[in-house]
Amino acid sequence: MNRVEAVIFAASEPVGRETLARIVGKSCSIDLLIDDIREELRGRPYDLVTVAGGWKHLTRPAYADAIRTAVGANERAVDLTQFEVLVLMCIAYFQPITRGELSSFFGKEISRDLIGRLRGAGFIDSGPRSPTPGAPYTYVTTKVFLLQFGLDTLRDLPDFEALEDAGLLSKEKLLAGDIPVGHSDADGDVDPGRE
Known part of the structure; x- marks a missing residue:
């Protein structure tokens, strides 16, 4: 032992x-x-x-x-905006997913900078190439994502359909920004609750 x-x-x-x-x-x-x-x-x-x-x-x-x-504050901690957390959540639930699919989901362009920031933090990585024309990169979450959010596997994510059925999650609420995510500071940055 x-x-x-x-x-x-x-x-x-x-x-x-x-x-x-x-x-x-x-x-x-x-x-x-x-x-x-x-x-x-x-x-x-x-x-x-x-x-x-x-x-x-x-x-x-x-x-x-x-x-x-x-x-003091952990210098490795990454302050994510609410929108970055929402994009990360979508990648976690719908991976592997392309940047174009994310853009379609949110109804606006998901920048390479945003993807780069999530990659730089170690939360996402490139997945398999999409079989769609042009074979764009897909994105998947990493072990760093699991560790930072206290998950053993992706199966530990809350059941998406159950969240929708309970009225806690919907695409409309996501896009309207009506879902509280962590604690926001004055700049709109969000701490997703990592301890």
Whole structure:
């Protein structure tokens, strides 16, 4: 158990099941070890979470203000505008998707700069070329996206149809800007809630 926890603690990226199996052997139950570690961490300011296809130590959201006060704002944090978050959300739900398809969805041109900003932040990458004429690039989300938004896989995204049925999401609301996304500052930049 200590070896598993030490490896996860020392890793900069989420540690996958295969790596942990090499450490403890294939006959050992990784899930039971993880459950035991989580139990020992109960009440601690950090936890062992499943994210981006592996496990990672992350601080609990309740301690975010204390951490910000002690070390300042994270210079790696990316302030996204509400529109950038909406484009990222569409890529996550409809990937692989072309820039042209995104433009059609929003009814206005999605700039190369916006795509470049999302790529530069590591949230998206090029997917397979589209089979449409001209074979444009498609875009897909990355492990960085999963990690930053606390998702293990894309299956952890809220069910799109259920959001629509509940009246929480619709194309009309997206385009009208009626969906609150994170906390906006005076410039309209949005913090999508990363801790």
